[in-house]
Amino acid sequence: MAPAVRALRGATTVDVDTPEHIEERVRALLDTLLERNAVDHDDLISILFTATDDVVSTFPATAARAKGLGDVPLICARELAITGGTPMCIRVMVHLTTDRARHELHHVYLEGARSLRDDLPA
Template sequence: MSSAVRALRGATTIDADTPEQIEERIIALLSELMDRNDIHHDDLISVVFTATADIDSAFPAAAARAFGLGDVPLLCAQELDIEGGTPLCLRVLVHLNTERGREELHHIYLEGAQGLRDDLPE
C-alpha cells in the first residue's frame, strides 16, 4: 500500500486545571497514540488540540512541544461549550502520513474521556 494522509483522534481529561496536569495528560495521550499506532516523528504532518472552556491555565500545544513536537505545526482551539459535554476535556486530531488503512488505526481515549467514542474499534 502507498503512503496516505490519515487522521487520528484522541482525548483525555484532567482532574485540575493546572499547567502540570495538562502537560502530564497531553504527553500520556500523545505517547499512547504514537506507540499504539507505531507513529514516528517524521510521519506527523500537524496536530490540532481543543480544550473545553473550563481549561485556561495552559496551551495543550506547550505540552506537545515539551514532548518533542516543536517542529510540527500545532494549533489550539476552544471546544464547543455544549450542555452535558465532558468537562475538563482535552481533544487531539493528529494528521499523519502512513501506509496503514483507516481500519488499522487506533484512536485513543484516556481518563474520563474513555466513553466519548465507544463506537470506534479498539
C-alpha cells in the first residue's frame, strides 16, 4: 500500500488545571498514541489539540514542544461546550503519513476520556 495521509484521534482528562499536570497527561497521551501506532517523527504532518473551557493554565501544545515536537505544526482550540460533556478534557488529532490502512490505526483514550469511545478496544 502506498503511503497515505491519515489521522489518529485521542483524548485524556486532567485532575487539576496546572501546567505540570497538563503536560504530564498530554505527554502520556502522545507517547501512547505514537508508540501504539509505530509513528516516526518524520511521519507527522500536524497536530491539533482542543481543550474544554475548564482547562486554562497552559496550552496542550506546550507539552508536545517539550517532547521534541516543536518542528511539527501544532495548534490549540476550544472544545465545544456541550451540556453533559466530559470536563477537564484534552483531545488530539494527529495527521500523519503512513502505509497502514485506516482500520489498522489505534486511537487512544486515557483517564476519564476512556468513556468517550467505548467502541474501541482497551
